[in-house]
Amino acid sequence: METFNVKVASVREVATDIFEYVFEHPDKMDLPEFVPGAHIHVNVPNGDTRQYSLCNDPADRSIYRIAIKREDSGKGGSVGFIEQTKVGDLVGISAPCNDFELKFDAEEIILIAGGIGITPILCMAKVLERTKQVPCKVFYLTRDETLTAYGDEIRNTLHADVTIHHDYGDPSRSLDLVSLLSGDHSKSVIYCCGPTGLLHAVRSATSHWPKGSVRFEDFGTSTKAKDEDAFWVRVKGHDERYLVPGDKSILKVLQEVGLDMPSSCEAGTCGTCRMKLIAGEAEHRDLVLFDDEMEDNIIICCSRAASGEITIDFPD
Template sequence: MSQHNADRIDVRLTQIRLEADDVASYEFRPIDTPVLPAFEAGAHIDLYLPEDRVRSYSLVNDPHERHRYVIAVQREAAGRGGSAWMHRTPRVGDRFTIGAPMNDFPLCEAARESVFICGGIGITPIVSMIRRLERTGASWQLHYAARERSRAAYADDLAQIDEAGSRITMHLESEGGRLDLRRVVERAPVDAHLYCCGPRGMVDAFIDACASRPRTQVHFERFAAANESATGGGFDVVLRRDGRRIPVAPGKTILDTLLDHGVDVQYACSAGVCGTCRTGVIDGVPDHRDDYLTDEEKAGNRAVMVCCSGSLSPTLVLDL
């Protein structure tokens, strides 16, 4: 998901619905305008939460709709509190601020065949894509992996779309139906466009399985970076604007350390994929662990994603 969007829209929460165990959907409608900005399948919005938290969520509803946006949130026990707050606090009628839709995971509507592979909450952008392809009459198939049926969000909605049951294959671990991702890729038509969204291991396996296919036909979106966050600590960050030197302790990320010391820094995914926490580097060598910066940007060492990256030098001077 992309960098934070500064364009803000006031909306009202009009519906909360349980979609699966630990997954709830939230419907937002405009307050000051009759319609919301148009969006394309695969797009996401930023949701502004208390305590300066920003979270990015895929839009689940049909892109044809302009009267509402719908997102789904999975409760994450190990998260930074955004998902827990969403499951605990909001009530229908509450007012929220969101960012205008952005899309880093676009759908190729001209493809002869679209093959979707997803795991868990990775279904959310795929639902919007399938709804769009249903409107255009294009051919598609879905392989949906989940631990058990009760955790497979939107499975019932998708089953209504695929009434014949010929385009959706559920791979439920509880029923011994583990997904053979490489087999799915190998069986896909040579001119098919393939999409994957899900856990880190699934996306990594998907990229490996698609190595021989044209890159223009392979699409994926991560919810977490391919590398583990740098939590070794043992270095200092220096804030250029006020001169503070703050040690980063073992077990902490740079972001953890900055927040602990009251430093105002924007962040969203906390996984190195959205770009919200991008911070300028004045001096030092970052230990890049993100999936947002390009290889050239990483080599230039002029920016760092503080949510997941560390430092290869004893001191990292940040533009903060």
């Protein structure tokens, strides 16, 4: 992926262990356009790249604003960036990409964020407020006030129907999503970003909603397969079968052997890598398929086989 350099214009802590970085063009030029829900790939000091959502209003192209949560138990990308990147440094980033694009195709938009998932949701809320094309409600779920990034900004600048809810680590104090999302929402659309647990809770609470009306982004928190049983996968039209070890996805294995597999989010939320399941049994881990689709479909970036071998094919 091609990258270009931006300069770190400012750094600040916006919640406990969550740091905002504002990037600008080194020559004060406008940065590439983006639409709400977009993310950029950022080069981090350990040589890897990480994806971070843009949370500023895209009307202002003089800056990109991201927020990074320090993950001490991660692979070192966030820690290295936070500890080593200072104001004035040059950072390599990609042009904006979008698997979670805001669309004005509903009579009401409901925005639900959990933790650091507020970043793309904040961008969406700002655009909806500025354009006034569609009324929206915002629900922001965090453990407590110290972990509520941009809490004051949300309260002071958004005039939408905003609820900031803290559960203080007590599941019994969680927001009642079932009641909140019950009833007729046939003209509403949800955009939800946050940890996998929140996404599953929203998916469960909206099981009666029309297909396509609930749109997810998993903010890098999907459980990755590790140390699990290997299995075999066959692709219709190919003689070989391919071993999928516990530390790789079906998608990754097939890409490594040269098969052209479509993909985008690689977190089980966009559905780009949906394949037909012809034989075998799947262990579904995505947030795309409905119950009546699981018997003969599989999302290969995250789901695995519950049987020793499965056979898949491209969708019609």
